[in-house]
Amino acid sequence: MNEKGNISIHTENIFPVIKKFLYSDNEIFLRELVSNAVDATQKLKRLASLGQYKGEVGDVTIDVAFDEKAKTITISDQGIGMTAEEVKKYINQIAFSGATEFVEKFKEAKDANEIIGRFGLGFYSAFMVADKVEIQTLSYQEGAEPTRWVCDGSTSYEITEGNRTTRGSDIILHINADSEEFLDKGKLQEILEKYGKFLPVPIRFGTRTTSEPDGEDKDGKPQYKSVEVDNIINNTQPAWTKAPSELKDEDYLAFYRELYPYSLDEPLFWIHLNVDYPFNLTGILYFPKLKENFEIQKNKIKLYSRQVFITDEVKDIVPEFLMLLHGVIDSPDIPLNVSRSFLQADSNVKKINAHITKKVADKLAELFKADRKGFEEKWPDIALFVKYGMLSDDKFADKANEFCLVKNTDNEIYTLKEYAEKVKDIQLDKDGNVVYLYTNNAAQQDGYITTAKDSGYDVLVMDSPIDSHFVAYIEQKAEKTQLKRVDADVIDKLIQKEDAKTLQLTEEESKNAVELFEKAISRDNMKVHVEALSESELPVTVTIDEFMRRMKDMAQTGGGMSFYGSMPDNYKVTVNGNHPLIKRILSGEDDEERQQLAKQAFDLALLSRGLLTGNELTNFVKRSVNLIG
Numbered sequence: 001m002n003e004k005g006n007i008s009i010h011t012e013n014i015f016p017v018i019k020k021f022l023y024s025d026n027e028i029f030l031r032e033l034v035s036n037a038v039d040a041t042q043k044l045k046r047l048a049s050l051g052q053y054k055g056e057v058g059d060v061t062i063d064v065a066f067d068e069k070a071k072t073i074t075i076s077d078q079g080i081g082m083t084a085e086e087v088k089k090y091i092n093q094i095a096f097s098g099a100t101e102f103v104e105k106f107k108e109a110k111d112a113n114e115i116i117g118r119f120g121l122g123f124y125s126a127f128m129v130a131d132k133v134e135i136q137t138l139s140y141q142e143g144a145e146p147t148r149w150v151c152d153g154s155t156s157y158e159i160t161e162g163n164r165t166t167r168g169s170d171i172i173l174h175i176n177a178d179s180e181e182f183l184d185k186g187k188l189q190e191i192l193e194k195y196g197k198f199l200p201v202p203i204r205f206g207t208r209t210t211s212e213p214d215g216e217d218k219d220g221k222p223q224y225k226s227v228e229v230d231n232i233i234n235n236t237q238p239a240w241t242k243a244p245s246e247l248k249d250e251d252y253l254a255f256y257r258e259l260y261p262y263s264l265d266e267p268l269f270w271i272h273l274n275v276d277y278p279f280n281l282t283g284i285l286y287f288p289k290l291k292e293n294f295e296i297q298k299n300k301i302k303l304y305s306r307q308v309f310i311t312d313e314v315k316d317i318v319p320e321f322l323m324l325l326h327g328v329i330d331s332p333d334i335p336l337n338v339s340r341s342f343l344q345a346d347s348n349v350k351k352i353n354a355h356i357t358k359k360v361a362d363k364l365a366e367l368f369k370a371d372r373k374g375f376e377e378k379w380p381d382i383a384l385f386v387k388y389g390m391l392s393d394d395k396f397a398d399k400a401n402e403f404c405l406v407k408n409t410d411n412e413i414y415t416l417k418e419y420a421e422k423v424k425d426i427q428l429d430k431d432g433n434v435v436y437l438y439t440n441n442a443a444q445q446d447g448y449i450t451t452a453k454d455s456g457y458d459v460l461v462m463d464s465p466i467d468s469h470f471v472a473y474i475e476q477k478a479e480k481t482q483l484k485r486v487d488a489d490v491i492d493k494l495i496q497k498e499d500a501k502t503l504q505l506t507e508e509e510s511k512n513a514v515e516l517f518e519k520a521i522s523r524d525n526m527k528v529h530v531e532a533l534s535e536s537e538l539p540v541t542v543t544i545d546e547f548m549r550r551m552k553d554m555a556q557t558g559g560g561m562s563f564y565g566s567m568p569d570n571y572k573v574t575v576n577g578n579h580p581l582i583k584r585i586l587s588g589e590d591d592e593e594r595q596q597l598a599k600q601a602f603d604l605a606l607l608s609r610g611l612l613t614g615n616e617l618t619n620f621v622k623r624s625v626n627l628i629g
């Protein structure tokens with residue numbers, strides 16, 4: 001056997017294209033070649049179990065080795081091997097057609113990044129790092145002859161008799177000058193761990209030194225000795241491949257540590273995914289304790305395909321809000337070798353999305369039902385995640401309605417339904433709307449909260465960044481319900497019980513009051529109104545309109561309303577026309593005194609809102625001293 005030939009490919013100059021554009025991701029050659037070795041091994045095992053291979057299966061450990069001097073990396077398996085005919089068919093035709101397809105796809109793609117790293121180039125990726133690739137292989141079939149194939153990266157190849165004496169294949173890469181970084185133990189170890197940590201067939205990469213008990217010394221203390229052992233890269237049976245019934249909590253926690261050796265926190269709970277219809281999907285998703293800065297906790301889910309690590313960019317496969325979870329998803333049905341736009345439209349991906357969402361919602365509902373107390377304790381850690389989910393996914397929201405919790409200023413916890421029930425009568429306004437009052441900063445809004453509670457109302461705490469969006473969400477979903485921040489207006493206006501009280505000022509007096517206060521305040525962003533409030537209300541109150549403020553809050557947390565974000569704050573100054581003090585101010589002796597008193601009443605309003613600072617605070621104190629004196 002001695003054959004030279006040309007590989008028939010339609011696209012010329014494939015190599016330069018691939019080398020150039022895949023350069024940034026060229027480490028995947030090892031993933032591809034090791035997965036091929038795993039596949040060849042699995043095929044052999046299957047044939048053996050079907051009785052079609054009668055020989056000994058024996059030890060099937062795959063070896064990865066490198067030789068710094070010879071500049072080679074070798075991947076050796078004891079799988080099915082290939083006959084010369086198979087090499088021609090599978091390597092010359094199939095492997096190379098994959099590469100041709102890659103180049104075709106690459107031409108169509110608008111953005112090179114769309115394809116880089118997503119296209120499984122298979123065997124062909126070897127040429128990203130090697131200028132010559134050699135195969136030594138012996139098929140498992142009886143009477144098969146060893147075969148050697150060699151190709152120098154041009155379109156011509158050579159097949160001769162090989163030297164392999166046992167079943168399986170060696171893939172020998174003659175590393176090119178640009179890729180010598182791969183001829184390094186640390187580097188190879190790192191890549192093997194990244195992609196192969198959970199492969200189903202043992203992968204050996206040389207040996208490693210470990211210590212072993214070695215009897216006792218003369219004082220009876222245990223002794224240890226250094227021994228060289230096989231350096232096995234992978235755990236061939238990671239937790240997600242086992243049945244949930246086989247696993248205890250410790251096993252799930254141990255697997256979490258295996259996935260994230262540097263994580264300090266333990267997960268709160270987990271979900272074991274196990275689907276075989278209408279698509280194949282297994283995995284374990286963990287709920288982490290969410291930190292304030294949850295962005296850094298994103299992108300922790302690792303995607304595997306038949307135990308081969310693919311990526312930790314699961315953006316299109318996992319719903320956005322679930323990206324906060326950690327763990328592993330393994331699915332052979334997720335198409336990895338296509339562009340992102342295709343992935344988004346892929347119906348399998350959509351189904352997977354929906355399924356994971358449902359599973360997560362069901363798990364939370366189950367936890368809530370089984371142990372409400374425990375769930376309430378975990379709530380601060382998962383609230384953000386649940387709210388995020390409700391905002392972004394209707395189906396999830398339907399289920400989450402049952403277990404989404406809210407807390408009031410007295411630290412009492414309610415479900416949304418329970419809360420609606422609690423306030424539905426007391427906080428009903430004259431138009432038949434139920435008004436929920438909330439605070440986003442209980443310390444700063446204490447004065448308003450006290451007024452609300454003195455009026456017999458309840459105040460919710462909505463103080464996380466997502467709450468500005470969640471407030472709008474509750475309003476949208478709950479019928480005839482409005483949410484108002486407790487400082488958005490005077491309490492009688494927030495929950496208007498009856499038609500306006502009669503104003504005890506004449507029209508003329510009202511006009512004078514507006515003029516007086518506007519002059520005393522002299523700020524463009526403060527609009528003065530005279531209202532008929534009860535005498536027990538403050539003479540002057542400063543509030544910021546609920547709508548405007550909400551839009552600004554949302555703009556701040558990335559709601560895309562940048563128009564509102566750039567608007568200045570506009571305040572409403574409410575002068576309580578029924579407060580005796582206003583009448584007194586209006587009847588002040590001269591304009592000077594009236595101005596002073598109006599300014600004083602206004603500053604008090606600012607003070608209670610935490611808005612009086614700097615120079616104005618100093619002036620206020622001085623004026624107060626004068627007035628007392």
Ligand SMILES: Nc1ncnc2c1ncn2[C@@H]1O[C@H](COP(=O)(O)OP(=O)(O)OP(=O)(O)O)[C@@H](O)[C@H]1O
Pocket residue numbers: 032036037040077079080081082090091094095096098120121122123124169
């Ligand atoms: N180590 C090996 N032992 C036996 N056959 C192999 C080996 N490596 C490759 N092959 C054969 O060559 C074919 C082409 O390999 P290649 O990696 O290009 O594509 P693939 O594995 O079919 O698909 P993918 O693009 O997902 O890797 C394989 O399908 C297999 O039949």
